[in-house]
Amino acid sequence: MANRSVGVLIVAAFAGLALGQEARSGLIVTKFGTFEPSAGRAREEGKGWTLIGVEVYVSRLSHDASSPGESSWLTVSVDNYQKGDLEATPVLLNFLTRSKDWQYTLGTGLAFNQQITGTGVTLDTERKTAFAYHFGVGYRLRSLGFPAVLELRYFGNAYDTLNGFGFCVGLRL
16 A cells, blocks of 8 residues: 555656656655545544645746735645555545645545445445545745745645545645
8 A cells, every 4th residue: 555655656746747848847845744634444443543645736827926925726635544454545626726825726536435334244346436535724934944834734635534624734846
């Protein structure tokens, strides 16, 4: 599981770099944190799931010179959260907007899930691809001179057992 997840993150990072060939595109943010499932079997697996991810800034959509600190971006993100037999790897196309130290994001795409099927004693796991989305808010720590952001995101998944909140620290590379 972990090797597949790391491989997907590396491929996504290089794909984003290939797409982002304009000025300041290709900026990469790596994310580390925790995921808290909101319901179902995922909560039974426990709290404090591992959350890792990478987000590549593909294209700047807007930048108003009269409003410094405000801009909008198209990004691609690949995240992975897992615990026990459950795992989700959403690959999303995102719209991210910044206003001073705050940033807001909304994304949609596909999640590659490992989920539990069956009932009672006949439980099994299977891999499925499903619709996924997220929305979130972040605070950039640039006023401290540190290239980092604190983020809270809600991850949605067609397999609703894998819905929940992610809290992470992102480091700009």
